[in-house]
Amino acid sequence: MEIYRGHIVYSKNSKELEEISNGYIVVNNGVIQDVFKELPTQFSEEKIIDFGKGVIIPAFSDLHVHAPQYPNRGIAMDALLYDWLNQYTFPLESKYQDEEFAKQVYSAFIDNLIKHGTMHAVVFSTIHNQASDILIKGLEDKGILSYVGKVNMDKDSPDYLIEETTQSIKDTENFIKKHLNNKYAKPILTPRFAPTCSFELLKELGELADKYHIGCQTHIVESLWEKEEAKKCFKDCRCDMQIYEEAGLLKNKPFIAAHFIFPSEEDIALLNKCEGYAVQCPDATTNVIAGIMQTGKLLDTGINLGIGSDISAGSYLGIYRQVASSVRLSKIKSFYEPDNRIISFNEAFYMATKKSGALFGKVGSLEKGYSFDALVIDDLEDDFITLKPTEIVERFCYSGEVSNIKHKFLRGKEI
């Protein structure tokens, strides 16, 4: 049993933060046994690990990140989606046929994910099986709760990065079988997006979903270009989500719809129906996509909403910066489209922690019964003014740096 003392901040619900100044967290076997404002006498003989003025917050979840694109983060940010894919991203992804390259990148990616306070993630790999094995094994070995997908793309892709449909399905099944019984890093179906997938491929992925009871991640209505392309490719479908429904890909959980910027009413209804998650990737959508998710409206429909770094359309691994960007974007959206409301900091923080965490189990909060996956942040306050713990957390998201993360815990173990 461990007892930690410090300020404690976590999401009570989607609108409110719980804030305990100088509180105590009792952890037993990696699970939070209780949280106290005053430590009960029964614990008075126990050793207390004191974080002083540090603030204990839940570790973050990243619901959309392309591990193979890690080497391109923060470059080529002038481009827009189509050019960015063809000139920068696809050429880089083709390199993962080289296992040695994959080993180097994925090792650095996972280390940096953790360094930036992310302990749970939904991750794209590339089409390459060996490289995808390296990625999922790396995450499993580090104990990162995650869904990891070998990418499928069998049409309208560059020659150097395209699969033959039957082989794509065979490789996917092999990948699933190999990792189905992983403890932490689970396989997930990962058709890249509608424009690069034949319906035959999607249908067969749907069969794998049923056979192995696994979910699916993809990009949904991420740009007007993508939305139009999908319509051209799947003339019988009224919307992006319907393509996946027709293919049988909405039946198993989880379904993860990255971006979800231009959904129709039917897209929203279908995502709600399958209890899927839409993932906002604020910096990515402003870097290469151009378009802003209707976050406030979607929150009000009760849809599950998470946040993603979307490296390398997004440029920074730390989800805390995306919390700030999410609030900012809601202000711009509301300015241009006044029927969209501004979201609060508390809502964005909830999306990035408790709500996203629910995808993986009891993580993303510091309540009793949750896994102690937590960060201690510090050195954000000045001597000349006193901030409330919640204000320190807000400052961390808006102005903080990775160096403000002083301690990181995963299932109670400091890493």
Add this chain to the structure above:
Amino acid sequence: MEIYRGHIVYSKNSKELEEISNGYIVVNNGVIQDVFKELPTQFSEEKIIDFGKGVIIPAFSDLHVHAPQYPNRGIAMDALLYDWLNQYTFPLESKYQDEEFAKQVYSAFIDNLIKHGTMHAVVFSTIHNQASDILIKGLEDKGILSYVGKVNMDKDSPDYLIEETTQSIKDTENFIKKHLNNKYAKPILTPRFAPTCSFELLKELGELADKYHIGCQTHIVESLWEKEEAKKCFKDCRCDMQIYEEAGLLKNKPFIAAHFIFPSEEDIALLNKCEGYAVQCPDATTNVIAGIMQTGKLLDTGINLGIGSDISAGSYLGIYRQVASSVRLSKIKSFYEPDNRIISFNEAFYMATKKSGALFGKVGSLEKGYSFDALVIDDLEDDFITLKPTEIVERFCYSGEVSNIKHKFLRGKEI
């Protein structure tokens, strides 16, 4: 004489970066004597300071920052301008009647400004003379090229933060006289913005401008609320800029128009005529203002355009993050208002270095004859991929942290 070796990146012009891999900068008495791809034999006996794979870039200029708001950076970011001013910003500014508080904050502010790579700045203080003296003296002592203003506000302000007109002018003249002969930190007139200034106050500031040949900084058309308020207060004026012209405040240089988000054609013409600078503060305008500068259009008119952190409407002191945000916002603007073009990374970097630097003299570039005000950035590259020096600079702006600034030079001296 000092010789520095490393990758070198600076703006050749508004559209192009100069990139010299493994180049040399020869500095004499703090001024760049020459920049070389290969070091001429005449220098072969000299000691060379080698930055290895580090990239030498010009130090940044921050053209709009409120030093007294530094304690509030990154908090209260849910609010919009009117509430943010009245609930958070004005109460904090009232504290600067306490000189001890001013000393503590301004010392931390200046240290952090430098730490984040900013060596030239245009700075707001508060209405308080003693605190303003402390701020400008602090900047002068550190040798930061700057314009610093004691704020004027004589109407529609809270009781605890309002001046009587005659006293405001008297205090301003005292402030100017005291610091007019400073070497680095120069006084500048600083009427807060049209809604909190009487025309009488502005007219008398115009007379001080003429008497002492000093410029003026203020907020111009920063929000639709502010624009409407200004129109109500100054019924004879067709636009914000005309108020300042009528008051005689456009005759002396520099004139610095922070935000400039909703200018009329006449605002633009007047700013162009007085050769003033408009300052984009990307994060600030999305945090509390809501509105995006028409950066591309303004650049194409040839208007002088700089970048500001606008602490604490902006939430981060490092101008490099604002370079990235400036490109991002141009993409959103272009999405919603397609007659606005996207600006390039090179243009945003130019705005934050060479263009802004020109306001202060020969700073903001690494060309011959410029002051060696420079940063060395490093630890941005991975082992498994090689980036061009310009890509390293782009990554620094999008994904970097203050810890990536390894060396800082001001007029040739490392600080």
